[in-house]
Amino acid sequence: MISIGSSKINGIVEREESRYVAERPKSRALFERAKKSLLGGVPMTWMNVWPGPFPVFVKEGKGTYLTDVDGHRYLDLCLGDTGAMFGYSQTAVFEAIKEQMPKGMAHMLPTEDSIWVGEELKRRFKLPYWQIVMTATDANRFAIHVARQVTGRKLTLVYNGCYHGSVDEALVAIFEGTTINNPYSMGPLLDNPEQMTRVIEFNDIAALEKALSPRDIACMLAEPAMTDVGIIHPAPGYHEALRDLTRRFGTLLIMDETHSLCAGPAGLTGELGLEPDMLVLGKAIAAGFPAAVFGFSQEIGDKLNARIPWQNFFGFGGTLSGNATAAAAIKAALKRVITQANYDKMIPLAQRLAEGIEKIIKDADLPWYVARLGCRVEFRFRATPPKNGREALFEEDASNQGDLLKDGLTGPLEKLIHLYLANRGILLSPYHDMALISPETTSADVDYYLKILAECVNELIA
Numbered sequence: 001m002i003s004i005g006s007s008k009i010n011g012i013v014e015r016e017e018s019r020y021v022a023e024r025p026k027s028r029a030l031f032e033r034a035k036k037s038l039l040g041g042v043p044m045t046w047m048n049v050w051p052g053p054f055p056v057f058v059k060e061g062k063g064t065y066l067t068d069v070d071g072h073r074y075l076d077l078c079l080g081d082t083g084a085m086f087g088y089s090q091t092a093v094f095e096a097i098k099e100q101m102p103k104g105m106a107h108m109l110p111t112e113d114s115i116w117v118g119e120e121l122k123r124r125f126k127l128p129y130w131q132i133v134m135t136a137t138d139a140n141r142f143a144i145h146v147a148r149q150v151t152g153r154k155l156t157l158v159y160n161g162c163y164h165g166s167v168d169e170a171l172v173a174i175f176e177g178t179t180i181n182n183p184y185s186m187g188p189l190l191d192n193p194e195q196m197t198r199v200i201e202f203n204d205i206a207a208l209e210k211a212l213s214p215r216d217i218a219c220m221l222a223e224p225a226m227t228d229v230g231i232i233h234p235a236p237g238y239h240e241a242l243r244d245l246t247r248r249f250g251t252l253l254i255m256d257e258t259h260s261l262c263a264g265p266a267g268l269t270g271e272l273g274l275e276p277d278m279l280v281l282g283k284a285i286a287a288g289f290p291a292a293v294f295g296f297s298q299e300i301g302d303k304l305n306a307r308i309p310w311q312n313f314f315g316f317g318g319t320l321s322g323n324a325t326a327a328a329a330i331k332a333a334l335k336r337v338i339t340q341a342n343y344d345k346m347i348p349l350a351q352r353l354a355e356g357i358e359k360i361i362k363d364a365d366l367p368w369y370v371a372r373l374g375c376r377v378e379f380r381f382r383a384t385p386p387k388n389g390r391e392a393l394f395e396e397d398a399s400n401q402g403d404l405l406k407d408g409l410t411g412p413l414e415k416l417i418h419l420y421l422a423n424r425g426i427l428l429s430p431y432h433d434m435a436l437i438s439p440e441t442t443s444a445d446v447d448y449y450l451k452i453l454a455e456c457v458n459e460l461i462a
């Protein structure tokens with residue numbers, strides 16, 4: 001198999017970076033101005049993780065296209081890291097928000113829309129009780145609080161390499177066999193993170209049983225397939241073991257479907273018939289409007305209902321949680337956007353994209369693999385798919401190994417591909433190379449991405 005030398009990669013990165021800068025004078029000027037008042041020159045530091053010395057400043061997003069202030073038009077395959085998975089400003093959702101806003105955006109009182117949302121979530125995800133919050137981070141945090149109250153236990157169990165938002169309990173990792181504070185996070189920096197969280201590798205049933213067996217873990221916070229280190233599918237039988245063992249040892253199972261909603265209209269939980277005790281959805285649940293939801297079982301609902309309201313107040317939700325606009329947006333998204341009909345368009349096109357990338361890799365004889373989860377397609381720089389977070393993070397091809405502390409999770413090869421694509425009007429999501437196929441993505445879009453990717457790869461191996 002072909003291996004690509006670093007001098008070649010660095011040469012192309014230098015050329016593409018110069019072009020990126022030269023062609024974006026307005027974004028660059030805005031970034032320089034922004035640096036004087038916004039930390040890192042952006043309203044949220046996340047926006048600075050795109051490859052290139054500054055991010056593009058957006059003029060508008062429509063369907064699956066973004067236009068920047070310099071007039072470049074991009075086929076956006078990142079789509080707000082799934083927030084806009086169904087395309088920007090979906091008319092049905094936009095109209096529902098517009099209708100609600102003049103009537104008050106948030107009242108700290110319920111509207112009828114929220115009941116429709118609860119009933120639909122109950123039907124779709126098979127859990128009887130729901131709450132509406134602002135972000136998936138919030139939902140995960142509150143779900144952990146609930147699990148602690150209901151079980152009387154303190155600990156959370158997560159997978160190495162997981163990401164569940166800015167949730168302290170999940171900002172941990174395994175390094176050389178020891179649980180450590182995630183070195184890239186602003187987490188709690190505990191002297192002993194094991195006082196809060198136990199961490200295991202995904203797909204390891206023996207490790208799962210060992211971690212649960214002391215019966216001191218309140219909840220397992222898990223994605224049904226890992227996504228943040230790249231898509232990692234569950235091994236056959238893993239979910240059955242996970243459900244069986246969590247039940248046996250009295251640990252509540254929280255499924256975070258924030259990203260895996262790309263698998264189908266009821267997430268991977270719906271596709272695989274999983275039975276979590278709690279379930280979290282964010283980002284795309286209101287088609288990009290800030291909102292998230294979490295649901296819980298009858299047993300948990302009964303325990304919470306038995307408490308006086310004040311006991312479900314502190315540490316649970318926030319003033320704007322459950323607001324009328326969020327309820328209206330989620331209702332419209334569930335009714336008109338997160339539909340089987342849309343997935344029926346998205347998934348076959350994603351399959352076609354995955355096959356196209358596989359062919360490019362095979363023709364070039366590169367040690368890369370392609371993964372797909374529903375409408376989400378990625379390629380990574382290893383010959384075979386990883387089974388867990390450690391393999392995904394630390395066992396990539398040498399050509400993509402850069403300086404983790406300086407460059408973060410974006411390796412040199414990845415940076416090259418992102419810059420090459422951006423200069424030719426395509427945006428991939430930073431650091432996991434995710435391409436999302438929305439209902440508005442066309443086969444011409446997919447063909448264009450494949451054409452540019454093939455040109456990039458051909459230059460790399462020439």
Ligand SMILES: Cc1ncc(COP(=O)(O)O)c(C=O)c1O
Pocket residue numbers: 081135136137138140163164165166223228256257258259282283
């Ligand atoms: C699986 C998962 N859960 C939760 C979150 C947090 O979402 P938010 O940042 O919208 O709170 C993320 C963010 O990427 C995620 O990947």
